[in-house]
């Protein structure tokens with residue numbers, strides 16, 4: 001080969017090596033480039049072997065060109081290797097970085113107590129301020145306490161309204177069941193304490209019922225007051241007071257005559273729909289015409305049923321050996337789940353029990 005050809009081979013080799021270095025994206029690929037060009041059998045060695053084919057000045061000239069290429073290649077290689085090594089370390093650092101600056105989770109996103117627990121806390125606060133005592137009743141109780149002493153004897157049609165889970169027991173006389181309502185606390189309280197009494201109790205109830213608006217386990221609040229000269233006015237005053245304390249001063253309430261065996265007279269309690277414009281009526285604003293129509297939540301009635309109440313039946317007093325001539329009292333029972341749902345705008349009862357509330361009167365949340 002002529003000197004000219006050999007020099008252009010050096011130039012080609014130089015360009016190819018520079019390209020190879022630039023294209024190598026990691027140290028291992030760069031090593032392959034090094035072996036191909038600078039290894040014992042590499043291109044550079046091939047060129048170097050050609051030096052001896054030339055003579056005199058030509059040999060000197062070409063030798064210098066090969067040496068220069070060698071120096072250039074070594075520098076290229078070192079610099080590219082350093083870059084690739086640094087990039088690899090940086091990538092690794094980036095990947096393994098522990099972000100100690102991670103912002104704390106917003107208070108709003110941190111979760112809260114269960115809506116039913118929150119409602120229970122509210123009711124606890126309201127009624128203790130009204131100087132009610134808070135009692136706890138058993139979830140598993142005798143038929144006598146859940147039904148008989150509440151003026152609901154066996155075969156009373158009212159038992160059909162409360163589809164009951166009975167527990168297997170040997171004693172037919174003292175059948176055990178899962179309480180169907182918190183009204184059993186009336187019986188427990190009145191058999192352990194003498195009037196005057198002001199009591200609320202909140203807890204689980206059980207009925208063999210499961211559909212969109214019923215779950216086999218649900219929660220109620222029971223309240224009752226027994227003293228001399230207790231009247232329906234006390235009942236209405238107490239219920240209005242606690243409902244307004246929860247849903248706001250403007251809340252409308254309605255008492256509809258109804259039947260519960262353990263009260264006489266008895267009533268069902270409705271509140272003005274918390275979801276629709278019906279509320280504006282109570283807030284003293286001019287109601288838009290459609291307010292009277294209501295919404296889906298209240299089934300276009302403007303009212304929502306929340307519980308039952310009444311004046312304690314003399315038969316209940318007699319069963320507890322309390323003089324019904326001297327004492328009178330009122331009682332009420334409300335659905336805690338429903339109250340929580342209406343308050344927090346939850347529309348499916350079943351979501352409440354995907355993770356049920358911790359329900360124990362001794363919970364430290366009241367500490």
Ligand code: DAH
Pocket residue numbers: 180181182183222223260262263266307308309310311331332333334
């Ligand atoms: N125990 C009734 C129920 O679960 C609710 C109830 C109605 C309770 C009237 C009362 C009352 O104390 O006076 O259906």
